[in-house]
Amino acid sequence: xxxxGGGSADKPGPRRWxxxxxxxxxxxxxxxxxxxxxxxxxxxxxxxxxxxxxFRVAQSRINKFADIVPVFTELAERRDRLAEEAEKxxxxxxxxxxxxxxxxxxxxxxxxxxxDSAQLTDxxxxxxxxxxxxxxxxxxxxxxxxxxxxxxxxxxxxHLPVGYSGGPIHTVIACGGMDAPKExxxxxxxxxxxxxxxxxxxxxxxxxxxxxxxGVRFTPTAWVDAGEAILQWCRARxxxxxxxxxxxxxxxxxYWMSQIAASQPSLKGAAVGLVCHxxxxxxxxxxxxxxxxxxxxxxxxxxRDEAAFDRMAQEIDLRPVIGDMQVPWLIVAGDEDxxxxxxxxxxxxxxxxxxxxxLVYQQGRHAxxxxxxxxxxxxxxxxxxxxxxxxxxxxxxxEDYVDYVPSTGVVERRPHPKER
Numbered sequence: 001x002x003x004x005g006g007g008s009a010d011k012p013g014p015r016r017w018x019x020x021x022x023x024x025x026x027x028x029x030x031x032x033x034x035x036x037x038x039x040x041x042x043x044x045x046x047x048x049x050x051x052x053x054x055f056r057v058a059q060s061r062i063n064k065f066a067d068i069v070p071v072f073t074e075l076a077e078r079r080d081r082l083a084e085e086a087e088k089x090x091x092x093x094x095x096x097x098x099x100x101x102x103x104x105x106x107x108x109x110x111x112x113x114x115x116d117s118a119q120l121t122d123x124x125x126x127x128x129x130x131x132x133x134x135x136x137x138x139x140x141x142x143x144x145x146x147x148x149x150x151x152x153x154x155x156x157x158x159h160l161p162v163g164y165s166g167g168p169i170h171t172v173i174a175c176g177g178m179d180a181p182k183e184x185x186x187x188x189x190x191x192x193x194x195x196x197x198x199x200x201x202x203x204x205x206x207x208x209x210x211x212x213x214x215g216v217r218f219t220p221t222a223w224v225d226a227g228e229a230i231l232q233w234c235r236a237r238x239x240x241x242x243x244x245x246x247x248x249x250x251x252x253x254x255y256w257m258s259q260i261a262a263s264q265p266s267l268k269g270a271a272v273g274l275v276c277h278x279x280x281x282x283x284x285x286x287x288x289x290x291x292x293x294x295x296x297x298x299x300x301x302x303x304r305d306e307a308a309f310d311r312m313a314q315e316i317d318l319r320p321v322i323g324d325m326q327v328p329w330l331i332v333a334g335d336e337d338x339x340x341x342x343x344x345x346x347x348x349x350x351x352x353x354x355x356x357x358x359l360v361y362q363q364g365r366h367a368x369x370x371x372x373x374x375x376x377x378x379x380x381x382x383x384x385x386x387x388x389x390x391x392x393x394x395x396x397x398x399e400d401y402v403d404y405v406p407s408t409g410v411v412e413r414r415p416h417p418k419e420r
Contacts, residue, residue, distance in 0.1 A: 012303035038369040039108070041370075087137075093137075103128075164239070168241035172193050178207075178299060196390050227264050241393075262325045275331060340366070350416075
């Protein structure tokens with residue numbers, strides 16, 4: 001943990017980010033855009049193969065960290081322009097796809113901006129405009145939502161499955177991680193949850209995505225309050241079946257959604273994956289690329305006070321709340337997660353009073369990305385999670401177990417930590 005004050009009037013972010021910037025640029029030139037995480041892979045997942053060319057161009061043009069914002073802004077503007085041209089020509093499906101791609105490219109351009117600025121707000125406004133245009137042309141209902149929260153709001157998109165004809169239906173509240181805003185949570189086509197008849201409230205919680213731009217910062221307890229506001233909104237909607245709501249969170253969302261689940265016993269289940277469960281986050285904040293800490297400091301409004309952030313980070317800990325968990329809680333992770341050692345997730349599952357099954361991939365790293373053999377040959381973890389949550393809303397009892405996926409891809413049912 002850092003002990004210095006960190007930051008200055010002209011240099012927000014952790015000391016390590018500034019001292020090691022040359023290393024970041026060198027590694028970026030060698031390893032490309034995915035030097036700290038597979039952002040190309042997780043952004044392409046909702047976009048589909050049609051966006052592959054955009055990222056290939058980005059990878060060929062980005063040679064240092066400072067290139068990311070202008071290159072992705074230019075690519076987003078191109079898609080934005082193509083969308084408008086297609087819509088004017090009466091080609092609604094093409095326009096829909098271009099608007100969706102533009103929104104996610106604008107979101108990618110926002111990621112490296114870890115300081116409040118007119119440029120960041122402008123990019124986010126453009127992202128929202130394009131996503132709203134996509135929603136207007138989408139093959140299902142997509143609605144902009146602003147849930148009152150303090151002096152501001154929690155921004156979200158509410159999706160209803162194709163063919164929805166009225167009445168309350170099972171619903172998932174979904175969030176990504178510190179680098180995955182709400183626009184990445186629902187696929188352009190073939191979404192795992194929409195295909196299973198779920199409504200989806202995809203939101204940016206405190207400190208995440210759009211929320212800090214609108215003044216909603218992360219604190220160690222802010223997501224508990226956000227969970228209450230989100231569930232109140234759900235209960236007020238005729239489309240949502242109050243008795244069949246579940247949660248889904250990825251990466252740091254595995255921490256945030258677990259906070260919500262532990263404080264919202266009415267949820268029928270919560271699935272969390274790509275875990276961030278280490279108390280205090282030492283691996284992600286002090287051992288991994290300094291980009292993680294730089295972003296989280298801004299998310300917390302502490303980008304110029306690293307010492308204050310380090311003190312606050314010690315409160316990022318699920319152990320004090322796991323004993324309150326009444327919701328069935330699925331954990332999906334790799335056993336070689338480089339950002340959160342797996343033993344912390346096993347220990348939380350052991351302490352959890354409700355059923356807490358695990359799906360664990362051999363040699364899986366944080367993002368469970370290919371070509372890890374267990375991930376490539378084993379069950380699709382998104383499909384597994386969606387089916388598990390569908391069982392919960394359908395009243396199927398949850399059980400404790402570990403489904404371990406070795407390199408062969410054949411799942412081995414192993415004893416749960418509570419049995420050891």
